[in-house]
Amino acid sequence: xxxxxxxxxxxxxxxxxxxxxxxxxxxxxxxxxxxxxxxxxxxxxxxxxxxxxxxxxxxxxxxxxxxxxxxxxxxxxxxxxxxxxxxxxxxxxxxxxxxxxxxxxxxxxxxx
Amino acid sequence: xxxxxxxxxxxxxxxxxxxxxxxxxxxxxxxxxxxxxxxxxxxxxxxxxxxxxxxxxxxxxxxxxxxxxxxxxxxxxxxxxxxxxxxxxxxxxxxxxxxxxxxxxxxxxxxxxx
Numbered sequence: 001x002x003x004x005x006x007x008x009x010x011x012x013x014x015x016x017x018x019x020x021x022x023x024x025x026x027x028x029x030x031x032x033x034x035x036x037x038x039x040x041x042x043x044x045x046x047x048x049x050x051x052x053x054x055x056x057x058x059x060x061x062x063x064x065x066x067x068x069x070x071x072x073x074x075x076x077x078x079x080x081x082x083x084x085x086x087x088x089x090x091x092x093x094x095x096x097x098x099x100x101x102x103x104x105x106x107x108x109x110x111x112x
Numbered sequence: 113x114x115x116x117x118x119x120x121x122x123x124x125x126x127x128x129x130x131x132x133x134x135x136x137x138x139x140x141x142x143x144x145x146x147x148x149x150x151x152x153x154x155x156x157x158x159x160x161x162x163x164x165x166x167x168x169x170x171x172x173x174x175x176x177x178x179x180x181x182x183x184x185x186x187x188x189x190x191x192x193x194x195x196x197x198x199x200x201x202x203x204x205x206x207x208x209x210x211x212x213x214x215x216x217x218x219x220x221x222x223x224x225x226x
Contacts, residue, residue, distance in 0.1 A: 034214060
């Protein structure tokens with residue numbers, strides 16, 4: 001079973017920030033938080049990952065709470081092309097445990 | 113390198129037939145994964161290779177399923193005696209050992225068993 005819980009769906013207005021929450025209360029000390037997204041009819045796409053500190057890249061920012069039991073993915077200026085299912089996953093460094101366990105994710109709809 | 117390639121993109125087959133899918137990972141990636149995804153669900157892990165060695169298999173991988181990666185490069189996934197319940201998207205992903213940049217997925221093969 002997935003070790004994360006996410007809301008099934010969210011809406012966001014185009015140009016606004018999209019904040020996608022994820023709970024991972026049973027995360028262990030050496031597990032990372034990964035985010036992927038899946039646009040319709042494509043394979044999942046890696047977005048960002050983090051361990052303890054907040055992270056930012058060209059796609060998004062990842063905010064992890066101090067107790068590491070939850071995190072938020074932030075798309076600062078959502079566009080229509082960001083409409084996708086977003087998956088929050090916990091995994092060991094480099095996926096050394098062999099596989100990713102996906103939940104059902106959050107379906108983000110960006111509306112004009 | 114253009115990423116992870118999967119072939120074919122779509123396959124329609126009659127129940128009871130055998131099908132084979134191919135995955136070409138990113139060339140320097142030594143780890144290769146197969147996932148299955150049904151409508152409305154997240155991808156489910158099937159099996160994993162490190163180089164040519166198959167290191168892990170899910171309970172989902174019944175006796176009718178077999179995967180190979182003979183030279184540690186491309187991989188094939190074969191389903192024998194297909195059933196309607198095998199209809200799904202079959203995804204391949206690759207990654208390298210010792211780096212932490214996530215998995216790169218292919219676009220998948222959509223199988224429809226009629």
